[in-house]
Amino acid sequence: MSDFKKIKELITLMKRQKVRRLKIHEKGLDIELELEPTHHAEFHPHPHIPTTHTTPVAAEKPEAKGTFIKSPLVGTFYTSPGPSDPPFVKPGDKVSPDTVVCIVEAMKVMNEVRAGVSGTVKSVLVEDGSPVEFDTKLIQVD
Numbered sequence: 001m002s003d004f005k006k007i008k009e010l011i012t013l014m015k016r017q018k019v020r021r022l023k024i025h026e027k028g029l030d031i032e033l034e035l036e037p038t039h040h041a042e043f044h045p046h047p048h049i050p051t052t053h054t055t056p057v058a059a060e061k062p063e064a065k066g067t068f069i070k071s072p073l074v075g076t077f078y079t080s081p082g083p084s085d086p087p088f089v090k091p092g093d094k095v096s097p098d099t100v101v102c103i104v105e106a107m108k109v110m111n112e113v114r115a116g117v118s119g120t121v122k123s124v125l126v127e128d129g130s131p132v133e134f135d136t137k138l139i140q141v142d
Contacts, residue, residue, distance in 0.1 A: 007031065013107060017131035019074050067117055068125075068137040075106035077138060079128040087128075089139065093121045101139055104132060117141055 014022055014035055024031045071077070079087040079102055089101045095115040102113045102124075119141040126138050 007033070009107075011035075017074065017076065019131065019133060022074060066122065067119060067141045069101055069113065069115055069117070069139040069141060071104055071132040071134060071136040071138055072113060073104055073106050073111060074133050075104040075111070075131070077126045077128065077130050077132045077136075078103040078105065078110075079124060081110075087124075089121045089124070091121050091123055095119060095121060095141060113138070115139075115141065 010022065010024075010031075010033060013019075014033060020035050022031075022033045024033075079089075081088070081103065088103075089095060089099070095101060096118050097114065097116050099115045100112045101115050101121075104111050104113055122140040122142045124139050126132060126136065132138065
């Protein structure tokens with residue numbers, strides 16, 4: 001598969017997941033993709049080419065305090081291994097660093113996310129099936 005075709009697939013995935021910016025640094029290949037606010041994709045072969053459109057930034061919600069399990073990648077968040085399966089964790093459950101707490105699907109690959117901490121699940125912050133970006137807070141743990 002050509003690199004151009006892979007880039008087009010990434011742009012399609014970005015549109016579907018509503019991801020605005022994606023940077024890839026792999027095996028000597030540096031790619032930065034950024035979707036315009038109108039969702040027209042633009043390929044920037046040079047990382048310092050800015051986009052010309054701007055959008056107002058909405059006021060952010062106050063940050064919750066505590067320990068958070070964050071998304072290790074861009075993809076789709078799932079609370080269970082399958083539609084008819086129970087969730088990996090729910091509020092009140094105890095977790096250890098090796099506990100699988102959710103799945104983030106990226107390009108048809110199901111990536112298990114482990115807690116990485118010990119504690120009690122306080123809340124699941126993302127709705128099942130929602131798109132997430134790298135470092136999105138997924139689960140709050142006390």
